[in-house]
Each structure stands twice: as structure tokens, then as C-alpha cells.
Amino acid sequence: MALDSYEFMLRMTQRINFTDEDKTALKTNAEWGLAIAPAMADAFYAYLGNDEEMSAILNESEGRIHRLRETFVAWFHEMFTGMDDWGKDYAERRWRIGLIHVRIGIGPQHVVPAMATVVNEVGDRLRAEGKSDELRAALSRICMVDLAFIEQAYLEVSTAAVLKETGWTEKLFRRMVVTGAAAVV
Ligand code: HEM
Secondary structure (H helix, E strand, O other): OOOOOHHHHHHHHOOOOOOOOHHHHHOOHHHHHHHHHHHHHHHHHHHHHHHHHHHHOOOOOOOHHHHHHHHHHHHHHHHHHHOOOOOOOHHHHHHHHHHHHHHHOOOHHHHHHHHHHHHHOOOOOHHOOOOOOOHHHHHHHHHHHHHHHHHHHHHHHHHHHHHHHHHOOOHHHHHHHHHHHHHHO
């Protein structure tokens, strides 16, 4: 895939104003993040499980839910540690998570409300435990960066697939998308 995950990460963190102060707030609370991660995973999979379509995906293969709980806990904790200070490893990991969701057939309509659930749940927890507004803002920002990765993966993979199948140039494809949109609005 053509996307440079680290370059994308830098662009998103700048766009959303994810600052060094945000990083410090997250790192300082990394242990707390790990401690609440299992409860966040419970809430997250309860939410997905309540939706018929997503529940079917979750229960498609044996052990999937169990695996997912573990990967969710690791994912949640990584938002606090930043892995390599939100560097290349972090970006590559987020890109891979995006690609895995595309492969399973999970699109923006599933992912956006799912991330909203995470932001809401963690917001409730922050309030209940008297955590700072700075931490809440930092978490919301990094959740949006992670969300952008999953969304972008969907777009990159589908665009690449169309270009490969048709032999069109990217420029032509984009023009057709714009023309197509103009025709329906
Ligand atoms: C906030 C949005 C989401 C986050 C942060 C998230 C996180 C993750 C992570 C970290 C993985 C593991 C990737 C790996 O193996 O490297 C994963 C895989 C997966 N996710 Fe998500 N996910 C999200 C949304 C969803 C939604 C909406 C569904 C819908 C059912 C879903 C279903 C799955 C499935 C089926 C797998 C593959 C499990 C397997 O068989 O190994 N995820 N997700």
C-alpha cells in the first residue's frame, strides 16, 4: 500500500493538535489506562455484540472474541504509552489495525460509532475518578488519530483495488468520484 504510515501519523497529530503536553498527560496515566482497559473492553464488546451485523462478525470464528479482548486491552494501553513515543512503530501498528478491519469487511459506518463508544465510556470513567480535563482531551485526540488510520485504510485499499482492476490512473479515479458526487447532490 502506498501510504506512509508515519507521515500520515504526523499529519494527523498536527491537524488535531496532539501536543507534547498531551503525550505527557497520557504517559503519566499509563498505569491507570492499563487498569481500566479490561472494563473498557467489556463495554466495547457489549456494544458491538448488541448489533446484529457486528455480533455475527465477532462470533464468526472460534476464539475470536477472546483474542479481540486481548488485542483491545493492548490497543487501549498503547494509546497511553505511545509505544515508541508515537513514532514509526505506533504508526505502523495503527495502519495494520486499519488493514485488518478492511480485510474483515468493517467499514466507516461500523468504526465511527464504535470509537465514539470508547470516547464516551472513557469519559464517564475519567469523570467518576476525578481525572483532569487535560487527560480527557489528550485521549479524545489520540482516539481520533487512531480512527483516522482505520478510515484511511478503507479508502486506500478500495482505491488501490479499483485502480488495479481497471488500470485507471489515480487522477482519473478521483475526477470520476468528484463528478459522481456532483451528479447526486
Ligand atoms: C474503535 C474502533 C476499533 C478498534 C480500536 C479496534 C481494535 C482492534 C484491534 C487492536 C484488533 C487486532 C488487530 C491485530 O490482530 O493486529 C482488531 C481486530 C478485529 N476487530 Fe476491531 N476494533 C475496532 C472496531 C471494530 C468493529 C466496529 C468491529 C465489528 C465487528 C471489529 C471487529 C474486529 C475483528 C473481527 C477483528 C479480527 C479478530 C481476529 O479474528 O483476530 N472491530 N480490532
